[in-house]
Amino acid sequence: MDSIYFDHAATTPVDERVLEAMLPYFSKMYGNANSAHQFGRDCKVAMEDSRELIASLIGAEPSEIIFTSGGTESDNAFIKGVFSALSKAGKTEIITSPIEHHAIIHPAEALKREGATITYLQPDKDGIISAEKVREAISDKTALVSLMHVNNEIGSINPIKEIAAVCNEKNIPFHSDTVQSVGKIPVNVKELGVNSISISAHKIYGPKGIGVLYVKNGTPWIPWLQGGSQERRRRGGTSNVTGIVGMAQSMKFALNEMEEHRAHFELLRKTAVEGLQKNCEGLFEINGPQQEGVPHILNIGFKPADNVPLDGEMLLLNLDIEGICVSNGSACTSGAVEPSHVLQGIGVDTNVGNSSIRVSFGKSNTVEQVQYFIEKLEQILERMMAKAS
Ligand SMILES: *Cc1c(COP(=O)(O)O)cnc(C)c1O
Numbered sequence: 001m002d003s004i005y006f007d008h009a010a011t012t013p014v015d016e017r018v019l020e021a022m023l024p025y026f027s028k029m030y031g032n033a034n035s036a037h038q039f040g041r042d043c044k045v046a047m048e049d050s051r052e053l054i055a056s057l058i059g060a061e062p063s064e065i066i067f068t069s070g071g072t073e074s075d076n077a078f079i080k081g082v083f084s085a086l087s088k089a090g091k092t093e094i095i096t097s098p099i100e101h102h103a104i105i106h107p108a109e110a111l112k113r114e115g116a117t118i119t120y121l122q123p124d125k126d127g128i129i130s131a132e133k134v135r136e137a138i139s140d141k142t143a144l145v146s147l148m149h150v151n152n153e154i155g156s157i158n159p160i161k162e163i164a165a166v167c168n169e170k171n172i173p174f175h176s177d178t179v180q181s182v183g184k185i186p187v188n189v190k191e192l193g194v195n196s197i198s199i200s201a202h203k204i205y206g207p208k209g210i211g212v213l214y215v216k217n218g219t220p221w222i223p224w225l226q227g228g229s230q231e232r233r234r235r236g237g238t239s240n241v242t243g244i245v246g247m248a249q250s251m252k253f254a255l256n257e258m259e260e261h262r263a264h265f266e267l268l269r270k271t272a273v274e275g276l277q278k279n280c281e282g283l284f285e286i287n288g289p290q291q292e293g294v295p296h297i298l299n300i301g302f303k304p305a306d307n308v309p310l311d312g313e314m315l316l317l318n319l320d321i322e323g324i325c326v327s328n329g330s331a332c333t334s335g336a337v338e339p340s341h342v343l344q345g346i347g348v349d350t351n352v353g354n355s356s357i358r359v360s361f362g363k364s365n366t367v368e369q370v371q372y373f374i375e376k377l378e379q380i381l382e383r384m385m386a387k388a389s
Pocket of ligand 1 (some may be wrong): 103
């Protein structure tokens with residue numbers, strides 16, 4: 001069997017149709033979108049058409065769409081930009097959670113040097129933060145709230161609409177990292193009531209290095225990347241027209257085909273879970289939501305056999321040898337292996353966390369691939385456990 005890629009939450013290949021749309025902008029339509037001549041104008045038109053398409057897909061105004069280099073930049077830009085707009089007025093508190101992507105946690109932590117205080121709201125065991133928790137946390141020092149829509153490791157879905165309602169009532173800018181939700185579940189900024197979201201193209205079959213920061217008009221926010229007058233002076237730098245065209249097309253396909261993909265992911269997930277129940281009974285647990293999360297992410301932890309914890313890193317390598325690519329639930333931070341910050345954040349047992357893997361499905365995965373994975377997994381587990389005992 002060819003290699004099996006189960007790491008779509010890390011990145012996805014570029015869809016052929018997206019690539020097709022992008023190709024002319026590499027070498028034929030190579031103008032700088034800021035140039036006044038014909039080459040520039042052609043690119044400007046492609047860029048603004050893309051912006052309008054993206055805006056219409058998420059219920060935004062075109063003027064509220066800012067192109068960035070990806071999810072990381074969008075997250076950074078909003079956190080830092082709101083903080084710099086509001087901190088002088090004494091609003092220095094950032095409310096977030098310990099299971100956010102590092103593109104939120106690390107810039108928030110860095111702002112401590114500039115006087116920020118960070119309030120981490122504790123998620124429940126499924127990784128969910130309630131709107132009530134947000135309400136209780138908001139103080140007169142709160143500058144912003146940032147809570148992700150779908151968690152990239154465990155697939156939990158936060159009640160973003162309810163959280164946005166609380167923030168709107170208290171007049172606090174609310175940002176949501178929607179990198180893992182766009183194209184998977186409906187994301188409409190008007191319906192959700194958010195001030196800002198981050199999107200990344202390479203998680204939805206678009207190119208790497210391009211993303212969107214949506215900022216609702218009127219939100220207190222100072223751009224942080226200064227340069228030319230691109231993006232209405234909100235993000236300097238020569239426009240990545242090729243990437244922008246690719247991003248718009250990838251969003252169009254992802255949203256148009258969302259229901260079809262969801263049904264497919266549900267089938268793959270069901271096959272995996274039933275296979276695990278049949279072949280690995282008593283040996284595993286599902287980290288995070290059992291049913292209520294997004295179906296393309298499945299985080300599996302293995303329990304210690306005879307008190308010997310299973311080495312997740314070794315499990316991942318053994319799967320890789322069999323041509324099956326998943327990602328791990330642990331990270332080697334400063335020499336010691338620890339469960340990822342997300343698994344720690346939802347209180348997963350350390351041994352189970354260290355033995356966890358994340359399987360994330362994509363549209364071209366098949367039921368046969370999932371069955372093959374379960375088969376190989378069982379063999380590898382048997383081998384590893386025999387060695388350990
Ligand atoms: C991948 C990811 C990011 C980072 O996006 P990049 O475009 O790779 O910088 C941010 N947040 C979440 C939830 C992600 O899954």
